[in-house]
Amino acid sequence: MVAGVGTENGNAIWGRSVVFDDTWGIPSGAIGCCYGETRATVGVYDQKFPEKVVVEWLDKSENRIYYGEVAIDKAGYKLAKNLPPFTAHTGKVFKDVKPYLIIGMGETGEIKVWISNTPSAGFTGRVLHELGSGQAQWRENN
Template sequence: MNLAQGKRNGVRIIKMHLATMDKFIKPLISIACALFLAGCSSTEKIDYMVVSGSTDEGNDIFATLIEFDGRWSVPAGAMSCCRATAGAMVGVYEQKFPEKVAVEWLDKSENRIYYGEVAINEAGYKLANNLPAYSWVSTGEIEKNITPYLIIGMGETGEIKVWLTNARSERNRIGRVLHELGSGQAQWRENN
């Protein structure tokens, strides 16, 4: 075999190896991309959860907007109590666990309209599906049928908080957990 034939055979062998590798690499890249995209989709639909607004005790507000991902909202209204406790509640079925919430409220004591948007931690969906049981103080009975409560807090100086909990309040319960999923500061304008 002369030098030219050897080079041609070497090039053929390299091309065969590249063709074989190409058969394996393309599917591997496709699988890696699919896994990456699945990982980027941080939330999925949740069967049922309860959404509620809250404010600091004694802070009278009137919430006019609680909207999630610019797609769905819950009725708002008057609130005067209690921080991180589910007050007026709305059951939500078959919605994608939200990635952000937009709120607007009137603080009557300051005559200001607060408005803002907060990103919700992507871990919220997993936490909502794995909330622990709690027990009732009065009976000691363990509550295993856990409903996720998503509480949107609107503070008296414009703070916005998003919490996830396994019970609407601590009252008469042991083992309530409270995860903060997001926070931010609202802007404000005078209420004319």
């Protein structure tokens, strides 16, 4: 599995933590695009498919720290194992599909979790299944 994060276009944020099942996480750092997509990814090995994610990020434009937890639909494991092939704009068909677990952080504190067969839009045959969503809380950044 491959995991990564994204945010709405034009919403530059700083990811502080992304932790799955209170045991393992992925780095995030500066995030500037795109919702339902991930540009920077991390390969994940020897971990069970997660049941929840806890995230925290800094939105400097609002001087807020957002934080929240989202339960991940258990059906995501089956979806991840059965993702279809996809085709790049060059015509190349990718049959050995890796599941992309994508965490989205919206500009007003929305948290989304998706599973996809590609890291981003622009591929023919891309699927994007929502596995969970929630609303983050926030506090002032001191």
